[in-house]
Amino acid sequence: MTYDVDELRTHFPSLASGIAHFDGPGGTQTPREVGDAIAATLTAPLSNRGTVAASEANADAAVAGFRSAGADLLGVPADGIVHGRSATQLTYDFSRALAKDWRPGDEVVVSRLDHDANVRPWVQAAERAGLTVRWIDFDPATGELVWESVEAALTPRTRLVAVTAASNLIGTRPPVRRIADAAHAVGALVWVDGVHYSAHEFADVPALGADFFVCSPYKFLGPHCGVLAAAPELLERLHPDKLLPSTDVVPERFELGTLPYEQLAGVTAAVDFLAGIAGDADLTRRERLRATWAATEAHELRLRGRIEDGLREFGHAVVVHSRAEERTPTLLLSLPGRRTADAYRFLATRGVLAPAGSFYAYEPFRRLGLDDDGGLRLGLAPYSTDDDVDRVLAGLAEFLS
Template sequence: MTGTLDVAAVRARYPALADGSAYLDGAAGTQVPTSVIDAVAGAWRAGIGNHGGAFAASRRSDELTAAARLAVTDLVGGPSPDGVLLGPNMTTMTYRVANALAATWGPGDEVVLTRLDHDANVRPWVQAAARAGVSVRFADPVLPSLDLPVEAFADLVGPRTRLVAVTAASNVVGTRPDVRAIADLAHEHGALVYVDGVHATPHGPVDMAALGADVYATSSYKWSGPHLGALVADPALWEELHPDKLASSPDEVPYRFETGTAPFAQHAGLAAAVDHLAELPVSPAPSGTRRQRLLATMAAVEAFETDLLGVLLDGLAAMPHVHLIGSPARRTATVYLTVDGWTPQQVAEHCAAAQVNVWAGHMYAWELTGLLGIRDSGSAVRAGLVHYNDRSDVDRLLAALGDLG
């Protein structure tokens, strides 16, 4: 049985929500709870030093990083904390891994990407493939639903495919492809599966093994943490790759991928964000390990957001001047829309005047907005729900859009 999320209790944990705004911009980055703020501040207050020192402050930093790796492992069902790479964001880290992987490719090899993905799971592979002399093939979502079925990959994946990169959820229209079916097809041909879970992770339980992901990417600032990214894989996979690094820096996994001095206080915030998700007010209260509690609380989040999305979709359907882009069968609580007679930027500015936070533009869905023919005209408006949004936020968005009719 899926538990029930107490959204009022959730909202009380987020000090930023007291400013009166309807924060429907979570797809670009969430607010953070008091526990995360306190964890970051507490790390600085306690004293931290660089890794590997003989003194207490250095050992604290070592412990903070180890706790962050373990927290990400619990959140996504990773194989081992030693397989968690931490860095500034998913984009930077994907570039780093793409360059290392491309060193193992050769002419005649192929990579398969999608036009549904955020450009961070497209451009690094396109550019790395070009340098390696590797062909790039694209799977297109189905119009107008913007579903991405496994059939879209059937004629693209073959014996020369080295990599399939696919999103677990579109950051603009919310489409949730059948990643497992896509991964099974890729694995039949010996290809590596790189899953962008940045948008998917905040919206429900994640099990990267069940998805068939060889690498799973996520960003903690999308699930109430600090601005950090993480890539998760079996450490054995990382052992096969040799990214450029300083001669003096460690060669062990995962350190060989993590250039420069780490933001140790941010690592404290990341672990606190995972704890926050595991401790969400859900009835009945889940028990067990942190991993078990996360599966339960995030299932409650998914159910809550699905119900709230239904209210939003019904309200939008009643407005003839508002047009939704995409109607995927499986989706996160994210909508992308246009309004007759108004540019996306004008809509966003009108909403902002009503203290309703939404975004206008391509949202880095570069290939998708190009496929839809809207990229050069301002694209569309995105609103997204996360676990701290409530019915009043939805009602305020609907009222603001209704004013434009």
């Protein structure tokens, strides 16, 4: 298919602002169709779920649509899709549920490559339960995960391995399936943070070997919330704290309180919008999603190559920390002798949004040896253009001069 980014952009009212958005890793812009779905659900007759009144049926349809969309997006059964306020909230909730079966002397494994949302919940749960925490490392010179550290971290006492499928800071995509196979060989479960990954790679949770996979629709054109995917039979084994009258049916047992039906409808609309980019109505929705991700990935990687070519022209004035062979279209920069926060503000005056900071990636930020000023992150999205690339490179050249 031909990727028509100009046509795609017409669906995003916010892009009329003229801002060149490189803040996609923190959250993308939203197409009109998603906003319309949220508004239509919220203003139609709406009640708690049921089957008697139309308002009850509307709520029930929103939930069913969300689970079906999540299943097509991630490759798991619809009753393996759990809604959460955020990926962070889901990770905290499940860390407490999983920790009920942990015993002193057991071990959990976390990664220096990860966003803190896939580190601190496990470290804190391990501390409360008296577990040992072991670490997977990465090489700051290459951005690659150190496989020897995986082998050293895994033991017969390992209960869970938490690892990212793609670093939100430097884009590295570690070998998740290889890690999962090694973890399963010692009887451990595998929790995969797919928040950054799912924005740029077609997610197939079973193929990754993930027992649990979390992502955030607002990273791929949807509303602000979190989604967890897991095999329903695995979810059946977990018993979270919940209200006595609330259902114990999977996956609802993990969704505490009344669901935000309008938000669920927004997620479904985002998945449908993404599936529509591929354009072939004869395919299933999952097949169309696969085609869309192939097209957007090619578009984003081409633009990443243009940025990298432009950054090389700056010589030693710019250090690029995104160096892994397998990585997303996300680049972390430092500017020796200059503050990236100043570059962020300078670019903003030119209508270019490229934030600076550590982006909650506390462990990789420290491992890279960066100071408290942060790094400048350039992240691409499906609606990014060659003009955006020209503008950010021109802005950086002006700032550095």
